Amino acid sequence: MARSSSPLAPRISAPDLPTHLEDGERPRRGGDHFQLAWSEWAQTTDASHATFTECALRGVSVDHLDLTGAVLVDVDIAQLRATTITGRGSRLRRVRISGGRIGTLDLGGADVDEVELRGIRIDYLALAGSRVTDLLVSGCTIGTLDLPQATLSRIAFADSRADDVDTRAMRAKDVDLRGLEALSYLDPAALRDATLSARQVEHLAPALAAALGIRVLG
DSSP, X not given: OOOOSSOOOOOOOOOOOOSOOEEOOOOOTTOEEESEEESOOOSEEEOTTOEXXXXXXXSOEXXXXXXXXXXXXXXXXXXXXXXXXXXXXXXXXXXXXXXXXXEEEEOXXXXXXXXXXXXXXXXXXXXXXXXXXXXEEESOEEXXXXXXXXXXXXXXXXXXXXXXXXXXXXXXXXXXXXXXXXXXXXXXXXXXXXXXXXXXXXXXXXXXXXXXTOOOOO
């Protein structure tokens, strides 16, 4: 049977959490945190190389959160407010982040699988060099979306917008951009195999022509 021309939708599952979570103490670097919930963290929190499994964050506010090399599995985050989150080289699986505002969310070189972003404002979202599978971005406002050398599979946007999208050397498969209103793409040629609406293609036509070396004269 021939495959439909529509991109495959991301396979998203809600975080698998128990009905009751214990109140967690301050997370620590390299710590193992299991079935815990938090509503408050220190303004500077170092949870690098830590593991969070079946955990929840509710209304946490931080200045700098270090999640470098951390592992998050079945984690639900609601109304997070953070100036900077550093999660380079981290692993996220079945993570949902809803509401709140983040200045910088740096997931460069991360493994991202079954992640849902809903109703968040993110000034700078970096996924450079990351491997992203099954990501849904819904109702989000993003300043800069940084995707150079990222490998993307089964990604969809809904009712979201971004000012600038850096797609240099991006590799895309089943990436649906029809729900993303982007003002500009740094490398339109890297959108190969992504899905756009006819209106989006019309808007990008001059940049696409330039990327392909086509001279357009009025």
